[in-house]
Amino acid sequence: MLANKEITPSELTEESISLAKRYASLNCFNVINEEAAIAQSRNLSFDSNNLLSCIPIAHKDLFCIKDLETTCSSKILEGYKPPYTATVVKNLENAGCITIAKTNMDEFAMGSSNETSYFGNVHNPWLKNHVPGGSSGGAAASVASGIVPLATGTDTGGSIRQPAALCNLTGLKPTYGRISRWGMIAFASSLDQAGPIAHTAKDCAIALDAMTGHDSKDSTSLHLGKTTTLETLEKHTSLTLGIVKEFNGQLSAEMELAFQKSIMTYQSLGYKIKEITLPNIKYSVPTYYVIAPAECSSNLSRFDGVRFGFRSKNIQNLEDLYVKSRSEGFGNEVKRRILIGTYVLSAGYYDAYYKKAQQVRRLIAEDFNSAFKECDLILTPTSPGTTFAFDSKGSKDPTELYLEDLFTIAANLAGIPAISVPQAFVNNLPSGHQLIGPHLSESAILQTAHHFQLNSDWHLKSPSMESFL
Template sequence: MGSIEKIHEMLVSKECSCTELTKSYLDEIEKTNGELNAYVNVTGEEALKTAEAVDRKIASGEEIGMLEGVPMTLKDNISTKGIETTCCSKILTGYKPIYNATVWETLAGENAVMLGKTNMDEFAMGSSCETSYFGGAMNPFDSNYVSGGSSGGVASAVGANIAAYGLGSDTGGSIRQPASFCGIVGLKPTYGAVSRYGLIAYASSLDQIGPITKSVEDAAIVFDAISKRDEKDSTSKGFAGDTYSKLNNDIKGMKIGIAKEYLEGVRDDVKEAVLKAADIYKSMGAEIVYFDLPELKFALPVYYIIACAEASSNLGRYDGIRFGYKTEHYNGTHDMVCRTRSEGFGEEVKRRILLGTYVLSAGYYDAYYKKAQNLRGTIVKAFNNAFEKCDVILAPTVPMTAFEKGHAVSDPIETYLTDICTVPVNIAGLPGVSVPCGFNAKGMPIGMQLIGKSFGEAEILNAAYKYQQAAAENFKDTKWGVKL
């Protein structure tokens, strides 16, 4: 049983009130957030108001939905009306949106209790959460290690059980990688399955909002709630049907593919854990199919060219004139914009804006950006061909386990390589779910990902659920958090 179901049962049976539950989460945040730095903004007053509304509903005998009264969190790039939303950047300090993101509008309409906004790499650019203006979020298994990025704060909060679930965003692995590092579940939906309206853009053709949860059941419940078509997002298609009711379907005869290229350059303990998971699937009657996917070698350069080009365009709006940070001393408008951007953006964001501007510039556009877009089409075709051989693809989520804090700052290139297993899914717009599949010698979690066909969330979540049942020892609670 997932933590959302447990909380729902506790509220319905009046084992505890929603107010009591919310207070216990807020107390735990106060105790542990100093060390974890998962939250950058705790919204206790708003959370308790919603909790009281849920309690009134229960007291009057009304039925409550599965997500009503469940304490949760949002990554700090998801717009919340009247509540500061900074993308963990100096340039957006003090910015309070005048509208809600569609996903938050949906969950708020279901009386979800938002505990606060969580830490992230600045503008979602990073793999360790350490590019955040507020300093990085720490790993709930060992606070000397990073929680991953860019949705590191959500993963840290959910992993430490100081939020029952959270919503993150995934541009090149930013939901799945921190979920892997923190020993929890992260679902990156099909591009267009969940509305991006109100998500502050990094790379618009790659960004996707999705759930970070303690269990596969919770991921299915949250995904089903937020995957509705939205007219405010021109790329939104929504998801037909639901995934939660399809959990526990038999996987006998299912073809699970392993691309050899996904195992290259992966640390031995990670490879061993993923292949052990393949054996578990085999014992459940699934067929393991090995195949080649040579196009994967293009994924990382294609991703960084496209993502940085789109970031260069999207981040042009931060100029100090309309909202957010503005430099104090300047000579004229041009100087003001230059100084604001130089002072307001962090080093990693500036690096990616410069790279993106370069690949879009005259003389280089065809050599870089156009070529990357053509190769993107090649990668999409390669996945389509792969799915003629198998139903889902099994791969490591990250080639390694969480690294120690400070490592990403000293070696940014190596941290770019942590995205090697996750970015192909974003390039092709496919769904992928990361689930824990073991631990290394130091007790740090290892994650594997299941990749599905476009809008194949039901298949990958069901396969993940069957694995979760078979390997329950990999789904552990940490030393922190509210004990349900």
């Protein structure tokens, strides 16, 4: 529409902001960047050679944007306006994107349902009072509702892929180190990776190619140029897809049926299906729940009420300042993870838990290396179920919610790329399957997902949104 001059950049930006306000009850945004976005859209001219030119985008509220409130959906960062902008945001702005808003998320990205946000739950656009998934729940809701065509997310254990699956979107977690983490507020530094959430694999490819590239400000950034996944998107080779033996029997009958339909679609397109084994995969959830809290307890020690963010009013001395600011500023899930992390790193427990988990992590990564000798990509469900009602999971037993990430966590432990792709609906609700590949195989993953989407129409379905007016 921009290319045909049916709409101007500023009209598109204003329409996106107007939709954000119309669907305010979704609660998918922490802040709308109205004034700056409209000003930017008036200064930009459409560049027909650039696919992201003048495209409205929403960023997860853990990407620092200069002078725009960035909170990680936590009370402890309420009011914080960073003095600098994250590399990934700059890359997308340089590609022409206009930042419309910052999206709601689980507090510090800790959660799988977007129910731990200080700013309240995000609704799933497909079903009110049901979760959009998490932690990038606001990002998924903002795209699924049609407010923006593209959003950034981050994925530490499935936080892009699981909300994508629950909201009928395509979400890509790239190889660890592909996208700079500079300016992205850290949760678990060896697992966190930014990525796009969009309707299609093609849109994810366009976004990925803009987001990637070496950044000297991030010491874990790979020494590679920008990806060129869009150029090779139409290349379709009949790859071998591995089905994980250990995941057999993990799904309900309805979810299994949806997954089997995806397998059949790939078979009909000439892909070979082969059973593979990941013998240590069952340890990926406990491994993650040692490593992620350990890294979080270290990363979140910087929130001390001294330099930025929230400071308790009721303090007598410096110790009080630390303890009360942190205790009043963090929510319960964040506290739980800091405490677990502190415990597994403390004297006497380090070897038994932290070192042990890092050893099991290597076994899990080696399992993937062996599997990729048998197949090109691994095909799994993305999540065990569809969206679920608010407060229905994890309130009695937190590990119930942790199992939401059963199929997604291992890719973060190994640092390999994975995508969630919309598949057959289950009881009229979206579900997704996941393609996991070896390091740096984003092109193959996107090609395969694109091939599936050329031969299916699940990703084209959108929610009615009537209940959010």
